[in-house]
């Protein structure tokens with residue numbers, strides 16, 4: 001793809017990493033954040049990542065922080081939003097962005113789970129609006145889910161998929177705009193059962209994680225569940241489901257166990273305790289372990 005002008009709105013965890021990927025792919029990137037500290041540190045964070053990964057550090061020269069939204073988006077071919085997961089905020093932002101961009105600029109949201117239809121409902125032209133759901137860290141996890149609404153043009157979807165595949169990502173097309181898209185629906189179906197196993201006293205939280213990491217988790221990166229079902233046979237899969245599915249958690253809302261953790265202030269690592277207790281050293285060890293694994297998978 002020819003060099004494009006990309007605007008990234010939100011310079012947080014996801015925004016600066018998305019800007020890094022596009023700059024490394026040779027595009028000119030503007031980045032905007034309403035919080036000066038976040039904007040001011042974006043280039044330093046990108047440079048530190050590039051250095052750590054052994055990527056071309058000159059790419060950071062293609063990233064231009066902008067203190068005004070208008071300035072960041074006015075020349076853009078493509079705008080991707082990565083601000084807080086807050087529907088009214090995203091809605092307001094896109095209505096404002098639409099005032100400043102060209103009629104053919106494609107507008108994307110990196111929301112984790114909010115339907116794109118809700119985010120983009122206030123736009124005058126919804127045919128150029130879509131979702132692109134990246135995974136953290138954006139420069140190490142390949143997948144980007146490209147989500148169209150019933151209004152999105154095929155041309156906008158095709159252009160966005162090419163933009164991401166040419167930048168080295170693995171885009172997939174999600175054809176219906178459902179909450180959580182594909183990846184987070186699958187992930188949180190697993191988390192629902194993981195929490196239920198602890199809630200019902202079947203095992204403790206550490207055991208849940210050990211079971212996954214030491215068994216099917218080992219295969220998951222190279223063997224998807226439907227490949228696996230075909231491998232063992234759909235007949236065996238049916239027999240297993242007849243026994244197991246009636247017993248698996250199917251509740252249509254969050255677990256009361258999870259709600260109680262939150263009510264008790266057990267908010268996870270940031271509080272030192274969630275499902276498990278975490279010392280600062282244990283937290284650091286986990287973060288290093290994940291990053292090391294993802295870096296190895298990339299090479």
Ligand SMILES: NC(=O)c1ccc[n+]([C@@H]2O[C@H](COP(=O)([O-])OP(=O)(O)OC[C@H]3O[C@@H](n4cnc5c(N)ncnc54)[C@H](O)[C@@H]3O)[C@@H](O)[C@H]2O)c1
Nearest residue numbers: 010011012013014033034035038082083084085111112136
């Ligand atoms: N963290 C993840 O693992 C992950 C993965 C995929 C998608 N997402 C989604 O990406 C989005 C961003 O998440 P994050 O983890 O980067 O959050 P973050 O808190 O690290 O960053 C959000 C940034 O948005 C900025 N911001 C807030 N209001 C703004 C405004 N009006 N204009 C411009 N900037 C504004 C904040 O200052 C902050 O820098 C969310 O929608 C989130 O659900 C997150």
